């Protein structure tokens with residue numbers, strides 16, 4: 083293999099690499115080299131590709147991450163093309179008559195463009211195996227796509243599709259298909275998310291049975307504590323005012339279903355106290371109507387904190403997690419306001435501030451885009467620009483504010499009418515109608531009947547096989563795969579819960595989600611310490627525990643946010659007994675676990691990264707005594723119990739971590755991960771749990787965490803006080819400057835954490851991140867932005883030069899700021 087001036091010869095494939103060269107036109111020396119077969123023009127500034135038709139021997143053409151607005155027509159003369167990359171441009175239209183000429187095409191990447199339709203002659207590409215169309219504006223997927231016999235991989239996620247052609251799935255070669263984030267009605271998104279097998283079965287069920295057209299809207303009530311969420315939720319459900327006493331606070335989440343005209347509303351009432359936020363991410367799902375309830379009496383005009391707590395916190399969290407949602411702000415307690423003037427002023431203040439916060443977010447995203455365009459080398463940041471485009475493309479709709487008295491019948495009726503009008507609005511909810519084979523509805527109603535007729539236990543926890551046989555007693559036979567499809571669908575819309583991706587729970591179906599949530603709330607609740615104190619003596623005895631143990635549990639929980647497994651078991655038992663569940667030892671064990679093995683609840687808590695087993699931190703205690711063969715080795719007393727779980731969100735301070743870490747130093751290796759609009763609630767604590775399961779030992783505080791590996795300390799810090807919110811990663815700079823392996827191990831550790839962070843961020847599609855390293859010269863405020871990393875290159879090649887200079891002229895070694903470390 084020989085390489086010279088971007089010219090690479092690999093056997094018969096002569097390749098020219100002209101990527102990342104800021105090119106605006108294709109250089110003449112490239113156009114003259116007519117025997118090249120691979121041309122890489124990735125990450126340039128090409129607006130067209132004039133002259134490319136001379137390169138008739140091209141088999142692979144890479145034009146991704148350029149500035150193409152139109153499809154380059156000359157490409158149709160490149161008859162030998164097998165691979166064509168046009169992703170991340172701004173192409174709006176592809177005329178007919180191009181693909182009919184490109185019959186050898188095997189791979190076509192068109193994702194992240196502005197296409198609203200595909201030409202029908204794409205069907206001429208009979209050899210096409212990979213077709214990438216994600217992140218476009220496609221409203222329909224041509225039948226032509228179904229005429230590609232060799233198609234193996236098709237990506238159409240993040241478009242505007244409402245239907246998929248059934249014939250496409252008759253192609254047995256199709257093995258990879260992604261269609262998320264489309265608002266599909268046929269098959270519904272929840273069916274598509276089940277994968278190809280489920281989609282194929284869906285179409286076959288439709289062809290052999292009748293279809294039902296379902297109009298169901300998940301309606302989530304969010305808002306701070308005592309805003310009036312439960313009052314509205316229950317009143318809307320009953321159709322008349324229901325008074326909720328203050329003592330009857332929502333603990334966790336409550337669910338109910340209501341039929342109004344053609345629509346079925348699935349109401350989810352979220353508790354407003356902060357301790358419950360950490361389970362919200364489990365339940366907040368896309369395509370819902372969010373009713374944001376604001377107590378107008380307690381709302382204070384001109385007080386940024388009040389706006390933050392009552393309004394912006396909720397809107398931002400919806401915006402980050404389910405960015406395409408519709409939010410209806412509802413002000414309550416108007417009867418408690420002084421006069422109509424107060425109501426009017428508060429309403430106006432909230433509306434103005436909501437607009438301001440959304441505009442501000444957009445302006446900051448635009449500013450970032452501008453910075454990249456003007457100050458940096460855009461080619462090195464094109465993936466980030468593309469992500470900025472995607473994030474700004476999401477359209478959170480905040481409807482007009484409604485002010486009501488939640489205790490007044492006329493106001494409840496008015497709100498009900500407004501909600502109905504809103505879900506009937508095709509612009510807001512374009513594909514609310516979902517088409518389903520009859521068997522989906524039949525299974526759903528037979529599960530309901532089984533519960534009503536007490537054929538399944540009241541707690542609604544059943545095994546998959548038992549459910550299958552119960553349903554089959556009532557119905558004409560359905561097989562296990564059909565049942566799994568339907569359960570998967572019902573889980574996604576929130577009617578039942580079935581966690582098939584947790585191996586230990588694959589056989590367990592929670593047909594009554596409210597029971598599962600009730601279980602969650604035994605542990606995740608605002609008054610947990612009090613609950614611990616309330617465990618009665620007779621229950622303590624059942625676990626061979628004494629009052630002094632209970633005292634220790636309270637103390638450990640208070641001090642370290644650790645909850646002993648025995649205490650957890652007893653809390654669950656206490657709650658089960660309170661719910662009047664029959665005292666069934668086996669069931670208790672199944673849920674609460676035993677001394678030897680954690681129960682189903684603990685598995686769920688761990689799966690959702692709400693807690694971490696403390697024993698993970700014990701084996702590598704850095705304070706452990708040195709072992710010497712002739713003396714007895716005594717383990718030091720650990721402050722943290724072994725058989726317990728730590729809940730970082732219950733921690734109150736950072737004292738222990740700060741004490742272990744000491745002062746920050748100006749020459750620390752330091753990375754800031756900025757998150758816009760803000761750090762989502764719960765993200766940092768989940769990051770801690772991920773990181774602590776990677777590194778032991780660790781010390782955890784509310785906004786800080788310290789981990790140790792290879793005798794290196796790494797500090798993670800959440801900075802959310804200021805407008806700019808970021809997560810900071812800090813390590814001491816290796817002292818032996820000559821030893822590059824020291825740098826490499828430090829950077830390896832940082833990169834491992836950044837990978838965990840990136841994985842976590844995927845769950846907040848509306849979140850925008852930038853990573854930078856602050857200049858290490860004392861007093862300098864400049865930052866070094868992290869460029870994109872090519873899929874093919876290592877982080878260690880992201881910045882190639884050995885020295886870098888900040889905007890204020892300070893030059894320093896690259897490994898102080900970016901992953902670098904000479905290979906050893």
Ligand SMILES: Nc1nc2c(ncn2[C@@H]2O[C@H](COP(=O)(O)OP(=O)(O)OP(=O)(O)O)[C@@H](O)[C@H]2O)c(=O)[nH]1
Pocket residue numbers: 305306307308309310311312313314325326327328330331332333352353354355375414415416417418486487488489
């Ligand atoms: N006067 C008046 N009282 C209201 C109104 N809306 C709710 N309330 C009362 O306010 C109190 C709190 O209402 P909830 O519906 O429990 O509030 P929530 O938002 O569900 O509270 P959490 O469960 O803590 O999240 C209850 O006593 C309600 O009766 C209203 O519009 N006017």
